[in-house]
Amino acid sequence: MAGPRQHQIADRIKVIVAELIERRIKDPRLGFVTVTDVRVTGDRQHASVFYTVLGDSDAIEGSGAALRSATGMIRSEVGQRLGLRHTPSIEFFLDAVPESARHIEELLAKAKDSDARVAAQREGAQHAGEADPYKHHDEDQ
Numbered sequence: 539m540a541g542p543r544q545h546q547i548a549d550r551i552k553v554i555v556a557e558l559i560e561r562r563i564k565d566p567r568l569g570f571v572t573v574t575d576v577r578v579t580g581d582r583q584h585a586s587v588f589y590t591v592l593g594d595s596d597a598i599e600g601s602g603a604a605l606r607s608a609t610g611m612i613r614s615e616v617g618q619r620l621g622l623r624h625t626p627s628i629e630f631f632l633d634a635v636p637e638s639a640r641h642i643e644e645l646l647a648k649a650k651d652s653d654a655r656v657a658a659q660r661e662g663a664q665h666a667g668e669a670d671p672y673k674h675h676d677e678d679q
Contacts, residue, residue, distance in 0.1 A: 570592040
């Protein structure tokens with residue numbers, strides 16, 4: 539379970555990395571990148587930075603390469619701004635949440651279409667057989 543100090547450091551790293559991407563990194567491969575989350579290990583020695591990129595697969599690959607090449611500069615800047623004894627190592631990961639959300643939205647749209655087709659088939663449909671298909675003992679006598 540992560541402690542409050544760990545969350546505080548992760549939030550600070552998220553802000554610092556976002557500012558650096560916006561203002562300091564001048565790599566032409568860097569697209570429109572958004573830092574979505576930062577997770578710091580319990581010993582505060584490693585930080586995983588999750589990001590998304592707006593654009594096609596070329597923009598995603600180029601932005602990933604630009605972030606990997608700027609990792610050293612980002613880590614040194616994070617270390618200076620945090621003022622910790624040990625600066626955590628930083629690793630960038632493409633966030634899969636937007637792709638997963640898009641897939642879920644597609645599945646929900648398919649389910650909605652299927653429900654609409656079933657409702658259309660149900661319109662005007664009648665039960666097969668009688669309204670009450672069960673035998674009753676009073677009718678037999």
